[in-house]
Amino acid sequence: MTSERERRFVGPHRGQLLFVLTFLTLSGVLLALIGQQTTWVKQTALFAQPRFWPAVAVGGMVGLSALHLWRLPFRRVGRNDLREVLRWAQALEYAVWFMAYVLLVPLIGYLPVTLVFVSALAWRMGYRSRRMMAICVIFALATVVLFKALLEVRIPGAFLYEFLPDAWRSFAILYL
Amino acid sequence: MDLILSALDILMRWDVALALLAGSVGGVLIGAIPGVGPAVAIAILLPATFSMDPIVGLTVLLGIYGSSMYGGAIPAILINTPGTAVNALTTYDGYPMTARGEPRRALSLAYSASFFGGVFSVLCLILFAPVLARIAPLFGAREIFLAALLGLILVVVAHRGQALIAGALACFGIFLNTIGMEPVKYTQRYTFGVDALGSGVNLIVVVLGLFAISQAFFLLIEEDEKIRLTKLRGGLFQGLRELARHPRVASVSAGFGVIMGMIPGVGEFTAQFMSYTYAQKTSKRPQDFGQGSSEGLIAAETANNAVPAAAMVPLLALGIPGEALTAMMLSVFYVHNVVPGPALFQNQMDFVVALYIALLILNVLVLIFLLAATRSLIQVVRIPNRFLGVAILTLSFVGVYSLRNSASDCVIAAGFGLFGFVLKRLQLPAVPIILGMVLGGIMEVKLRASMARVRTPFDFIDRPVAFILFSIIVIVLVTHILRIRRDMADLKEAEWQTKTSSTRFAALLLRRRTSFLKEHGRRVRARHARLLRRLTDLF
Numbered sequence: 001m002t003s004e005r006e007r008r009f010v011g012p013h014r015g016q017l018l019f020v021l022t023f024l025t026l027s028g029v030l031l032a033l034i035g036q037q038t039t040w041v042k043q044t045a046l047f048a049q050p051r052f053w054p055a056v057a058v059g060g061m062v063g064l065s066a067l068h069l070w071r072l073p074f075r076r077v078g079r080n081d082l083r084e085v086l087r088w089a090q091a092l093e094y095a096v097w098f099m100a101y102v103l104l105v106p107l108i109g110y111l112p113v114t115l116v117f118v119s120a121l122a123w124r125m126g127y128r129s130r131r132m133m134a135i136c137v138i139f140a141l142a143t144v145v146l147f148k149a150l151l152e153v154r155i156p157g158a159f160l161y162e163f164l165p166d167a168w169r170s171f172a173i174l175y176l
Numbered sequence: 177m178d179l180i181l182s183a184l185d186i187l188m189r190w191d192v193a194l195a196l197l198a199g200s201v202g203g204v205l206i207g208a209i210p211g212v213g214p215a216v217a218i219a220i221l222l223p224a225t226f227s228m229d230p231i232v233g234l235t236v237l238l239g240i241y242g243s244s245m246y247g248g249a250i251p252a253i254l255i256n257t258p259g260t261a262v263n264a265l266t267t268y269d270g271y272p273m274t275a276r277g278e279p280r281r282a283l284s285l286a287y288s289a290s291f292f293g294g295v296f297s298v299l300c301l302i303l304f305a306p307v308l309a310r311i312a313p314l315f316g317a318r319e320i321f322l323a324a325l326l327g328l329i330l331v332v333v334a335h336r337g338q339a340l341i342a343g344a345l346a347c348f349g350i351f352l353n354t355i356g357m358e359p360v361k362y363t364q365r366y367t368f369g370v371d372a373l374g375s376g377v378n379l380i381v382v383v384l385g386l387f388a389i390s391q392a393f394f395l396l397i398e399e400d401e402k403i404r405l406t407k408l409r410g411g412l413f414q415g416l417r418e419l420a421r422h423p424r425v426a427s428v429s430a431g432f433g434v435i436m437g438m439i440p441g442v443g444e445f446t447a448q449f450m451s452y453t454y455a456q457k458t459s460k461r462p463q464d465f466g467q468g469s470s471e472g473l474i475a476a477e478t479a480n481n482a483v484p485a486a487a488m489v490p491l492l493a494l495g496i497p498g499e500a501l502t503a504m505m506l507s508v509f510y511v512h513n514v515v516p517g518p519a520l521f522q523n524q525m526d527f528v529v530a531l532y533i534a535l536l537i538l539n540v541l542v543l544i545f546l547l548a549a550t551r552s553l554i555q556v557v558r559i560p561n562r563f564l565g566v567a568i569l570t571l572s573f574v575g576v577y578s579l580r581n582s583a584s585d586c587v588i589a590a591g592f593g594l595f596g597f598v599l600k601r602l603q604l605p606a607v608p609i610i611l612g613m614v615l616g617g618i619m620e621v622k623l624r625a626s627m628a629r630v631r632t633p634f635d636f637i638d639r640p641v642a643f644i645l646f647s648i649i650v651i652v653l654v655t656h657i658l659r660i661r662r663d664m665a666d667l668k669e670a671e672w673q674t675k676t677s678s679t680r681f682a683a684l685l686l687r688r689r690t691s692f693l694k695e696h697g698r699r700v701r702a703r704h705a706r707l708l709r710r711l712t713d714l715f
Contacts, residue, residue, distance in 0.1 A: 004670045004671045005671070008337070008670075009337070010336070010337030010338050011338070011604065012601070012602060012603060015602055019598060019604075020341070023344065027344075030351070030366070033366075037364075037365060037366045037367070038363070039363040039364075041363070045627065047623050047624055048360065048361075048624050048627070048628075050358040050360070050361050050365060051365075053350065053354050053616065053619075053620045054351065054354045056347075057348070057350035057612075057616065058351055059347075060344065060347030060350070061344050061347040061348055061351060064340050064341070064343040064344035064347060065340075065344040067340050068340035068341045088594070088598050088601065091396075091397060091594055092594070094392065094393050095393070095590045095593060095594055097569070098572070098573070098586070098593075099586065102573060102576075102577060102583055103583065105573070117570065118566060118567075118570055122563060125562040125563070127560070127562075132563070136566075139567060140570070143570060143571065143574070147574045147578070151224045152227060153223060153224050153227075153574055153578035154578045154581060155581070156581055
């Protein structure tokens with residue numbers, strides 16, 4: 001039966017204990033490394049020490065997350081927590097999609113990779129009608145035109161563009 | 177008058193006009209799509225604004241910030257889903273109005289109330305600007321440190337029931353800001369020998385990860401929602417007439433919005449809560465609140481739209497952002513070497529007034545756009561969630577990669593995207609991390625500067641503004657501790673009331689004796705003793 005303490009807990013119950021344990025462990029590791037990763041400069045006031053603010057921050061992380069763990073109404077990792085971790089892991093797939101997009105743009109070019117990325121990810125999400133595919137192509141084109149051609153954000157020309165004919169190369173590097 | 181004329185002179189440019197139009201229309205569209213929100217849009221557009229003039233870039237971002245709440249009211253009223261987080265309270269009275277067949281009245285009232293809130297706050301602040309210009313120079317290093325500390329404490333304690341973990345996340349933000357080369361003694365901090373960490377963790381990379389990429393992951397994993405839209409018939413002008421019948425609720429709510437917006441770390445939610453409570457307590461029909469009350473809708477919408485202009489005050493006057501959106505805008509100032517703070521208010525007052533006038537024009541543009549285009553605009557609500565996820569992920573790439581063309585920035589952003597996704601799943605706040613990052617840096621510099629002139633601890637608060645800020649910090653902390661004690665007493669009382677066994681002392685002793693005598697109790701005690709022995713043997 002759910003206790004009063006659990007009922008009053010703000011937010012979902014699943015995954016909380018695992019998150020706090022992980023956060024506390026990593027904070028503890030950072031605190032243990034403070035001697036190696038920061039420097040104590042002699043003849044310098046405490047507040048001007050390079051170690052002072054990392055110590056305040058990591059100390060705060062350890063102290064406050066430990067207090068949060070102590071006040072947490074859950075003490076055991078249950079099946080719901082493990083299911084929640086699997087849910088977190090699902091997001092990894094999209095992180096991989098994103099990184100593939102990042103790595104392919106400098107090689108193949110912003111416009112072609114964006115066209116393929118948007119359409120492929122939309123296909124993966126289950127949008128397979130011709131209408132949705134057309135929307136994906138229009139969206140990809142609009143994004144590239146807006147950001148690269150109009151707003152001139154800094155996205156370098158791709159390696160593949162070097163093999164284009166002279167007249168096309170500079171246009172592709174600047175606008176595609 | 178001269179000040180207003182020179183401010184208008186700054187705004188009389190075609191690129192500023194275009195920025196105003198793009199910001200207002202874009203902001204409304206972004207607000208109207210549930211699942212995007214101004215934070216995601218501002219995070220994505222931030223690097224694109226770096227190549228613009230400060231006034232143009234800030235107008236676009238302010239436009240999105242100020243107009244997204246207008247747009248956010250549309251799905252809140254029509255489909256009971258707030259377009260932006262601050263429109264949550266709009267659903268309380270807006271959706272019941274739609275349910276009883278008055279969507280047009282609800283939308284019209286929300287637009288009118290939002291317009292009143294926006295214009296009221298801008299006018300207040302234009303009138304208040306000369307006073308601010310006089311107060312701002314009273315803020316030295318220690319006052320700015322205390323104001324930043326106050327902002328951070330307020331953000332943490334505002335998360336009721338989650339203050340401890342919000343504090344830990346704020347400390348995590350401060351920690352992120354310390355990573356890299358320390359600028360005074362030139363020593364490395366937490367770089368682990370990795371070159372990419374030598375220049376520190378970029379705020380925009382973290383913002384994009386925590387707000388945009390995490391939101392994309394969240395939408396991609398969720399299912400698409402089925403949406404049924406109500407048809408709108410008739411004009412949308414009746415709200416202005418209805419608003420005129422509730423001048424007290426509208427002006428008090430706008431006042432709460434202005435005051436709460438000016439206090440760093442407080443913002444829309446507190447302003448809305450206070451306005452709504454005030455409107456309900458003073459209403460002749462308090463029973464209608466939550467059932468489609470026009471006063472409730474006015475209170476919620478007026479208060480949240482009065483905040484954006486006011487939230488610019490601590491940012492411009494002290495260089496202290498009060499929440500995540502103004503923290504992002506701070507980076508636009510830094511990129512253009514315009515340092516917000518007392519000097520900006522003293523030397524470039526026309527720039528400050530120009531920003532406020534831009535906000536004023538923006539409110540007018542948004543109202544006209546909404547009155548003319550609401551019927552077509554409501555169709556954006558139909559965009560499927562997961563397609564939005566694809567779009568946000570694609571646009572996030574522009575935001576992160578265009579900063580420094582660095583793949584390692586993208587890895588860090590993806591990492592923060594995953595972290596933000598976990599925070600979203602657990603309903604934990606990401607805002608304290610961003611504020612910790614921004615305010616942590618300010619606090620480090622200002623504390624170092626102020627401690628050089630301080631001999632005893634009391635010297636730190638011997639100036640009037642410093643003393644007032646210190647007193648407010650103490651009051652906030654004491655109030656928070658008292659509230660926790662009250663909550664704990666409530667909890668204890670509730671636990672005692674729900675207990676099935678007797679709470680008498682004699683009954684407690686009887687149960688203890690039974691536990692000692694029974695076989696199970698003996699086994700438990702033996703197991704505990706064994707574990708304790710094992711533990712003590714370790715030492």
